[in-house]
Amino acid sequence: MSDHLTQNFFELFGLPERFQVDGEQLDRAYREIQAAVHPDRFVNAPEAERRVSMQQATHVNDGYRTLRNPVRRAAYLLRRHGVDPQFETDTAMPAAFLVEQMEWREAIEEASGSADARELDHLSARLAGELKRMYAEIGRQIDERGDFPGAAETVRKLMFLEKLGMEIGDAMEALED
Amino acid sequence: MALLQISEPGESTAPHQHRLAVGIDLGTTNSLVATVRNGVAVVLNDHEGHPLLPSVVCYSRGRVQVGCPAQAEQACDPKNTIVSVKRFMGRGIRDVAHIENCPYDFVDAPGMLKIRTTAGTKSPVEVSAEILKALRLRAEQALIGNSGMELVGAVVTVPAYFDDAQRQATKDAARLAGLNVLRLLNEPTAAAIAYGLDNAAEGVYAIYDLGGGTFDISILRLSRGVFEVMATNGNAALGGDDFDHRLYCWVVEKAGLSLLSPEDTSVLLIQAREAKELLSAHAETRITATLSTGQFIDLTVRQQEFWEMTRNLVAKTLAPTRKALRDAGLAVDEVKGVVMVGGATRMPHVQQAVGELFRQVPLNNLDPDKVVALGAAMQANVLAGNRPSGDEWLLLDVIPLSLGIETMGGLVEKILPRNSTIPVARAQEFTTFKDGQTAMSMHVVQGDRDLVADCRSLARFELRGIPPMAAGAARIRVTFQVDADGLLAVSAREASSGVESSVTVKPSYGLTDDQITQMLKDSYEHARDDVHARALREQQVEAERMIEASESALREDADLLCAEEIETIRAELATLRRLAAATDHRAIKQQVERVNRVTGPFATRRMDRSVKRALTGRNVASIGP
Structure with missing residues (x-):
C-alpha cells in the first residue's frame, strides 16, 4: 500500500489538521500533487504505473473534494476525532431552529409562487451570510474549544441550510425555464 | 552510481525522439485532424488543400467513399449515404429526434441502432471508423511518408455532454480505425486549451460549443498551466442540424408539400443548410429546387424570419448554460470571457443571445471549425511526451452526468x-x-x-x-x-x-476486444496484412516501451529498491529483451505482464516520492543516504 493512500487528507496536502483551512494553499497543493500523479503523465508508462497513477489521482481528487467543502471537511474531522456526526439518524434539532427552517421554506415558496426573482436573490444572499456565520462557529468549536459534539450539531444545522440553498437554486431554475 | 548503469554494452540511450501524435475532431458535420509541428498546432489538409473532411460515408457500387465524394452522392443515393452519423453513436432508434426524416433503413439492435446499406448492415461505430480511418491515412501520408516512423496515437474529441455509451462507441470506432487512443478529450476542453495557450488566458472562461449535432457549455478556471473544468452541461441532441431542419419544415409548409421522397428530402435539407449559412451574412436569401415530381420550389426567406423560427432552439442552449454557471457557483460577472466554438456559433442571433446572457461580447478570434482539433493536437503532443517535463499543462476534467x-x-x-x-x-x-x-x-x-x-x-x-x-x-x-x-x-x-x-x-x-480484433482482421485493409506480423509488432512496441520506461525508472529511483528487487527486475527485463527479439508474440505478452507484476510495488513507491517532491519542491533523492 502506498504511503500517501494511507495518509490522512490534511497530511496529503501538507495542511494543519484544522477546520479553518487556507483555501489557496489547498488549491495549490492539490494542483501540484495532481501534476505529479495524474494519468495524463503516464500515458506511455507500463500498465503497473498507469494503474497506480489512476488510484493516486482518484485519491487526491477525493481528498480535495472532502477538504474543499466545509460540511464534508467538518464531518471528516469529527470522524477522525471519533465523533460520528450521525447525519442519518440523529435528526432531533432545537425547536427554535426548526421554526426558523419553516420560515425559510415559506419565504422560498412564496417567492417562487409569485415568480419573484429578486426576492429569491435576496434570500440567497441572506443564506450565504448565515452559512458564513456557521462556518465561523464550527471553526471555534473544533479548532479552539475542541467541542466536537457541539460542532456535530452545528454541522447538522449546516446541512439543513445547504438544502435550503439547493431549493432556492431549483426555484430560480424553474423561473428561468 | 555504478548500480544504475544497466544498458547493455554498445547500447546507447536514444536521444528523445519526437513522437508523432494527432488530435482528431470527429464532428457531426465535418471532421478534422491536426498535429503539432515545430511547436505549432496545425490542421492537416487533404490533397486539395481542404482542412475539413465532411463526416459523410457512402456505401455504394461495391466501395466505401468518405468525405466530399460521398457528399456528392447524398442527393442521388440518400439511403446509402450516411450523414451526421454522430447523432446515432450509442443511441437506439427511440433516442434519435426527427428520425422519420432520415432516409435510412434502420435496424433496431439492443443499445445501438444499425443501418442497412448495400454493403451490409453497418453500426454507427463502423461508419465513424471509416471517417477516422480516412483521417488516419491523411495524417500518415502527411507526417510519416517514408520516414519509417509510426503514429503513436491520437486524442479523439467527444462532446462534453456525451454519456458513457456515446464515449465508449467513439473509443471503439477509433480502435476499429486502427488508432491508438491516447485519450478521449471533451470538445470544449480542447477548445479551452487552444484558446488559453494562444492568449495566455488566466481566470474563469466559458466555452460555448454549438456544433452540427451537439451543444456543450463548459466553465473552466485557467491558472498557471492548469485547466480546471468547474462545471459542464449541454444537450447531446441539439445543433446546427436542428436549425436546418426548422428551415426545411418552413419550406415544406410554405410550398404545401407532403410525402416527400428520400431524394427530395435530401435536396431540400441541403438547400436549407446553404440558406442558413447565407443568412449569417445576408438579410435574405432564395431557396430553389426542382423536385422529382417536377414541382419547382422558389422561396425567399428573410434573416428575421429565420431567427424567429429558430428562437426557441437558441433558448434551449441558454438553460444549460445557466445551470452550468450555478453548478460552478459563479455569477455571470465572474466570467472573464466566452469562447465561441462550432460552426453554428457563426449565426448572429446565437452570438447576440450569448452576449446578452453573459453581458459581454463573445470571443471569436479563433476559427470555430478548427479550434477543437488544434486543442486536441496540443494535448496529444503533451500526452505523447513531446514537451519537456515541467513545461506541460494539467487538465482536470469532470463527468457531465451523474x-x-x-x-x-x-x-x-x-x-x-x-x-x-x-x-x-x-x-x-x-x-x-x-x-x-x-x-x-x-x-x-x-x-x-x-x-x-x-x-x-x-x-x-x-x-x-x-x-x-x-x-x-x-x-x-x-x-x-x-x-x-x-x-x-x-x-x-x-x-x-x-x-x-x-x-x-x-x-x-x-464490442469486446476480441470482436474488435476480428473486425480488424475482416476489414479489407487488414486482409492483406499478415495478422501475426501485426500482433508481433504490437507486442514488440509494448515491450520496447516497457523496457525503456523501466530502465528510466531504475536510473532515477533505484534507491527505492533493495538489491534483490533490482536484481529481479533486471532479470525479468533481460528475459523480455530476449523474447522481444524473437517472434512469439504470446510469449512477449506474457513477459510484459510479468514485468508489470514485479515492477508494481516499485511504481507505487516512485509515485509516493513524486508526490513528496511536488509538495516540498525539493529533490528527495538528494537528501537520501
Missing part, C-alpha cells in the same frame, strides 16, 4: 454526482431485501433525474454466490470508478464472504 444504480421502486441512487473531477471513484453499500437471497442484480444508470425510466441505462450485471443470510445482513459494496477518459467501471463485493463481481461498463451493444 452515475448511479437502480434501487427499489425504480428510483436512482446517485453514486457519483455530475461535475465530479475525474478520475474518481466512490463506493456505496447495499444490502439484500429477502431472507436467503444469494444473488443481486445491479442496474447501472446515468443521468440527473430521480426515476430510472428518465435516465440512460448503461449496463446490468449480477453478483452471485452471496452466502444465504437474513434480509439486510449482507453488506454489498458497489464501487464506481471513472477513468481519465470518462469511462466507467463498476465492481461489487460482498464484505463477509468476499464474493466479487465486476464489469467494465460496456453498453449492451458494446
Whole structure:
C-alpha cells in the first residue's frame, strides 16, 4: 500500500489538521500533487504505473473534494476525532431552529409562487451570510474549544441550510425555464 | 552510481525522439485532424488543400467513399449515404429526434441502432471508423511518408455532454480505425486549451460549443498551466442540424408539400443548410429546387424570419448554460470571457443571445471549425511526451452526468454526482431485501433525474454466490470508478464472504476486444496484412516501451529498491529483451505482464516520492543516504 493512500487528507496536502483551512494553499497543493500523479503523465508508462497513477489521482481528487467543502471537511474531522456526526439518524434539532427552517421554506415558496426573482436573490444572499456565520462557529468549536459534539450539531444545522440553498437554486431554475 | 548503469554494452540511450501524435475532431458535420509541428498546432489538409473532411460515408457500387465524394452522392443515393452519423453513436432508434426524416433503413439492435446499406448492415461505430480511418491515412501520408516512423496515437474529441455509451462507441470506432487512443478529450476542453495557450488566458472562461449535432457549455478556471473544468452541461441532441431542419419544415409548409421522397428530402435539407449559412451574412436569401415530381420550389426567406423560427432552439442552449454557471457557483460577472466554438456559433442571433446572457461580447478570434482539433493536437503532443517535463499543462476534467444504480421502486441512487473531477471513484453499500437471497442484480444508470425510466441505462450485471443470510445482513459494496477518459467501471463485493463481481461498463451493444480484433482482421485493409506480423509488432512496441520506461525508472529511483528487487527486475527485463527479439508474440505478452507484476510495488513507491517532491519542491533523492 502506498504511503500517501494511507495518509490522512490534511497530511496529503501538507495542511494543519484544522477546520479553518487556507483555501489557496489547498488549491495549490492539490494542483501540484495532481501534476505529479495524474494519468495524463503516464500515458506511455507500463500498465503497473498507469494503474497506480489512476488510484493516486482518484485519491487526491477525493481528498480535495472532502477538504474543499466545509460540511464534508467538518464531518471528516469529527470522524477522525471519533465523533460520528450521525447525519442519518440523529435528526432531533432545537425547536427554535426548526421554526426558523419553516420560515425559510415559506419565504422560498412564496417567492417562487409569485415568480419573484429578486426576492429569491435576496434570500440567497441572506443564506450565504448565515452559512458564513456557521462556518465561523464550527471553526471555534473544533479548532479552539475542541467541542466536537457541539460542532456535530452545528454541522447538522449546516446541512439543513445547504438544502435550503439547493431549493432556492431549483426555484430560480424553474423561473428561468 | 555504478548500480544504475544497466544498458547493455554498445547500447546507447536514444536521444528523445519526437513522437508523432494527432488530435482528431470527429464532428457531426465535418471532421478534422491536426498535429503539432515545430511547436505549432496545425490542421492537416487533404490533397486539395481542404482542412475539413465532411463526416459523410457512402456505401455504394461495391466501395466505401468518405468525405466530399460521398457528399456528392447524398442527393442521388440518400439511403446509402450516411450523414451526421454522430447523432446515432450509442443511441437506439427511440433516442434519435426527427428520425422519420432520415432516409435510412434502420435496424433496431439492443443499445445501438444499425443501418442497412448495400454493403451490409453497418453500426454507427463502423461508419465513424471509416471517417477516422480516412483521417488516419491523411495524417500518415502527411507526417510519416517514408520516414519509417509510426503514429503513436491520437486524442479523439467527444462532446462534453456525451454519456458513457456515446464515449465508449467513439473509443471503439477509433480502435476499429486502427488508432491508438491516447485519450478521449471533451470538445470544449480542447477548445479551452487552444484558446488559453494562444492568449495566455488566466481566470474563469466559458466555452460555448454549438456544433452540427451537439451543444456543450463548459466553465473552466485557467491558472498557471492548469485547466480546471468547474462545471459542464449541454444537450447531446441539439445543433446546427436542428436549425436546418426548422428551415426545411418552413419550406415544406410554405410550398404545401407532403410525402416527400428520400431524394427530395435530401435536396431540400441541403438547400436549407446553404440558406442558413447565407443568412449569417445576408438579410435574405432564395431557396430553389426542382423536385422529382417536377414541382419547382422558389422561396425567399428573410434573416428575421429565420431567427424567429429558430428562437426557441437558441433558448434551449441558454438553460444549460445557466445551470452550468450555478453548478460552478459563479455569477455571470465572474466570467472573464466566452469562447465561441462550432460552426453554428457563426449565426448572429446565437452570438447576440450569448452576449446578452453573459453581458459581454463573445470571443471569436479563433476559427470555430478548427479550434477543437488544434486543442486536441496540443494535448496529444503533451500526452505523447513531446514537451519537456515541467513545461506541460494539467487538465482536470469532470463527468457531465451523474452515475448511479437502480434501487427499489425504480428510483436512482446517485453514486457519483455530475461535475465530479475525474478520475474518481466512490463506493456505496447495499444490502439484500429477502431472507436467503444469494444473488443481486445491479442496474447501472446515468443521468440527473430521480426515476430510472428518465435516465440512460448503461449496463446490468449480477453478483452471485452471496452466502444465504437474513434480509439486510449482507453488506454489498458497489464501487464506481471513472477513468481519465470518462469511462466507467463498476465492481461489487460482498464484505463477509468476499464474493466479487465486476464489469467494465460496456453498453449492451458494446464490442469486446476480441470482436474488435476480428473486425480488424475482416476489414479489407487488414486482409492483406499478415495478422501475426501485426500482433508481433504490437507486442514488440509494448515491450520496447516497457523496457525503456523501466530502465528510466531504475536510473532515477533505484534507491527505492533493495538489491534483490533490482536484481529481479533486471532479470525479468533481460528475459523480455530476449523474447522481444524473437517472434512469439504470446510469449512477449506474457513477459510484459510479468514485468508489470514485479515492477508494481516499485511504481507505487516512485509515485509516493513524486508526490513528496511536488509538495516540498525539493529533490528527495538528494537528501537520501
